[in-house]
Amino acid sequence: MIANPTTGEKILLATINLMAEKGYDSTTTKEIALAAGVNEVTLFRHFGTKEKLLEAAFNRFHYGNEMTKLFNEGLKGNLHEDLLTLSRTYHNIMNRNRKLISISLKGSSTLPDAVLQEASRNPKHLKNLLADYLTAMSSQGKVVTSNPEIQALSFMWMNFGAFISSLNTKEAVSEETLNEFIEESVRLFTKALSP
Amino acid sequence: MIANPTTGEKILLATINLMAEKGYDSTTTKEIALAAGVNEVTLFRHFGTKEKLLEAAFNRFHYGNEMTKLFNEGLKGNLHEDLLTLSRTYHNIMNRNRKLISISLKGSSTLPDAVLQEASRNPKHLKNLLADYLTAMSSQGKVVTSNPEIQALSFMWMNFGAFISSLNTKEAVSEETLNEFIEESVRLFTKALSP
DNA sequence: TTTGAATGCAAGTACATACTTTCATAAATT
DNA sequence: AATTTATGAAAGTATGTACTTGCATTCAAA
Numbered sequence: 001m002i003a004n005p006t007t008g009e010k011i012l013l014a015t016i017n018l019m020a021e022k023g024y025d026s027t028t029t030k031e032i033a034l035a036a037g038v039n040e041v042t043l044f045r046h047f048g049t050k051e052k053l054l055e056a057a058f059n060r061f062h063y064g065n066e067m068t069k070l071f072n073e074g075l076k077g078n079l080h081e082d083l084l085t086l087s088r089t090y091h092n093i094m095n096r097n098r099k100l101i102s103i104s105l106k107g108s109s110t111l112p113d114a115v116l117q118e119a120s121r122n123p124k125h126l127k128n129l130l131a132d133y134l135t136a137m138s139s140q141g142k143v144v145t146s147n148p149e150i151q152a153l154s155f156m157w158m159n160f161g162a163f164i165s166s167l168n169t170k171e172a173v174s175e176e177t178l179n180e181f182i183e184e185s186v187r188l189f190t191k192a193l194s195p
Numbered sequence: 196m197i198a199n200p201t202t203g204e205k206i207l208l209a210t211i212n213l214m215a216e217k218g219y220d221s222t223t224t225k226e227i228a229l230a231a232g233v234n235e236v237t238l239f240r241h242f243g244t245k246e247k248l249l250e251a252a253f254n255r256f257h258y259g260n261e262m263t264k265l266f267n268e269g270l271k272g273n274l275h276e277d278l279l280t281l282s283r284t285y286h287n288i289m290n291r292n293r294k295l296i297s298i299s300l301k302g303s304s305t306l307p308d309a310v311l312q313e314a315s316r317n318p319k320h321l322k323n324l325l326a327d328y329l330t331a332m333s334s335q336g337k338v339v340t341s342n343p344e345i346q347a348l349s350f351m352w353m354n355f356g357a358f359i360s361s362l363n364t365k366e367a368v369s370e371e372t373l374n375e376f377i378e379e380s381v382r383l384f385t386k387a388l389s390p
Numbered sequence: 391t392t393t394g395a396a397t398g399c400a401a402g403t404a405c406a407t408a409c410t411t412t413c414a415t416a417a418a419t420t
Numbered sequence: 421a422a423t424t425t426a427t428g429a430a431a432g433t434a435t436g437t438a439c440t441t442g443c444a445t446t447c448a449a450a
Contacts, residue, residue, distance in 0.1 A: 007426080007427080022302065022303075022304065023218060023220070023221075023301065023302060023303075025218070025220050025221040026218075026220040026221075026302075026303060026304060028406085028407065028408085029407075029408060029409080030406095030407080030408090038427075038428090039427065039428050039429070040408090040409090041409090041410085041411095041427080041428075041429080042426080042427055042428075044408080044409060044410080045426085045427080048409095049408080049409080050407095050408065050409090105300060105301075106218065106300075106301050106302060107217065107218060107221075107301060108217075108218075108221060109217065109221060120360075120363065120366070123360075146379075147375070147379055150372075150375050150376055150379040150380075151379060151383065153357075153372075153376055154353055154376060154379060154380040154383060156356070157352075157353050157354075157356030157357040157360060157376070158349055158352050158353035158356055159352075159356070160356035160359065160360065161351070161352030161353055161354070161355035161356030161357075161359065162348075162352045162356075164355065164356065164359055165315075165318075165352060165355065168315065171315070177345075177348075180342070180345050181345055181348055181349060181352070184341075184342055184345040184346060184349060185345075185349040187387075188346065188349060188383075188384065188387040188388070189383065189387070191386065191387045192382075192383040192384070192386045192387040193383070202396080202397080223436085223437065223438085224437075224438060224439080225436095225437075225438090233397075233398085234397065234398050234399070235438090235439090236397080236398075236399080236439090236440085236441095237396080237397055237398075239438080239439060239440080240396080240397080243439095244438080244439080245437095245438065245439090391450100392449100392450085393448100393449080393450075394447105394448085394449075394450090395446100395447085395448075395449090396445105396446085396447080396448095397444100397445085397446080397447100398443105398444080398445075398446095399442105399443085399444080399445100400441105400442090400443090400444105401440100401441085401442090401443105402439105402440080402441075402442100403438100403439080403440075403441095404437100404438090404439090404440105405436105405437085405438085405439105406435100406436080406437075406438100407434100407435085407436075407437095408433100408434090408435085408436100409432105409433080409434090409435105410431100410432080410433075410434105411430100411431085411432075411433095412429100412430085412431085412432095413428105413429090413430090413431105414427100414428080414429080414430100415426100415427085415428075415429100416425100416426085416427085416428100417424100417425085417426080417427100418423100418424080418425075418426090419422100419423080419424070419425085420421105420422085420423070420424085
């Protein structure tokens with residue numbers, strides 16, 4: 001976070017924090033202004049409408065780096081190492097978008113499509129990449145895979161479940177627990193998928 | 196669903212359907228009345244307030260059967276069969292509460308505690324039961340488990356992720372896919388946890 | 391047949407929300 | 421020093437929401 005945020009930056013930050021916690025509809029512009037430390041009128045001067053405010057916040061904070069680039073660079077053909085890289089990369093990207101994903105999951109009548117799809121985009125990507133990876137590794141005799149689609153789905157859902165649980169701020173999953181989970185779950189899948 | 200529902204039943208059904216879709220705050224009493232095919236005044240005659248309406252709907256539709264009873268009855272000491280039973284039971288119970296869990300996940304400023312905890316109660320239960328189960332099975336030399344807590348967490352998060360994905364009505368997971376997932380994921384874990 | 395119960399309809403109340411307009415003030419810029 | 425920009429404060433508008441009151445209608449029960 002920049003040391004001396006502008007008025008607009010403060011508003012965007014307050015927007016994303018409050019909407020992640022309460023959802024779009026349940027967050028009022030009055031609350032956003034209060035949290036940002038500005039007058040409510042100022043909020044409308046900068047962004048026009050509540051809907052445009054969310055769109056601006058989305059564009060400001062959205063981390064759009066795709067799994068593919070990071071995944072291709074990390075691909076080594078070693079199942080254990082690759083699954084570790086995949087899992088860590090996934091949680092890293094999901095965590096960068098954690099607040100936008102919270103907003104997406106809580107839903108609303110008037111969310112932009114980009115926001116609505118935020119929760120499912122990277123999970124879908126992970127599943128597709130892993131299915132392709134398992135198919136390729138199977139061709140090289142490095143893994144035994146009867147059903148790469150479902151196995152990739154299993155791995156993705158496990159990490160998706162872990163991430164969703166970490167959104168719960170009341171009983172947050174510690175970073176230590178998440179790291180233990182990543183290591184142990186990759187160990188389990190490596191053993192399960194090895195010849 | 197009863198063949199000839201009373202007015203109250205129709206209201207409760209409309210309540211849970213709409214709130215699961217849109218969340219508590221984003222659902223108006225006007226919309227509920229419309230969906231139930233009754234006048235809005237009738238809604239308040241039956242339930243008093245919107246908050247009491249949700250509480251009544253929760254009490255009406257909540258499936259409270261605990262994992263423990265079903266799990267103890269199904270326990271056989273065969274890892275593969277037991278994991279299958281566990282996974283199917285879990286999805287069965289979660290699915291019966293799917294709408295209440297949707298409401299819980301979407302959140303709101305004024306949800307009763309019972310509703311708020313709905314999403315995490317059974318996952319927590321599954322993880323605790325499985326951790327105990329793995330510890331017991333390890334004592335009998337039937338599984339190799341270095342870290343039963345994290346392994347149970349992995350299995351639970353995988354099923355939780357699958358369930359969360361099935362809440363997405365736009366791109367629903369088919370029952371066939373879910374069954375394939377349950378069978379394949381149990382196969383993976385059985386292999387991973389066997390000596 | 392009469393009475394009671396349940397519901398619909400119309401018209402409201404109190405409050406809240408998103409947003410606008412006008413004027414004042416302070417700080418930055420020219 | 422004057423002007424411009426940005427923001428705050430006050431007062432509003434339009435609309436919506438949860439909920440209430442009073443009266444009418446219909447159906448069930450006595």
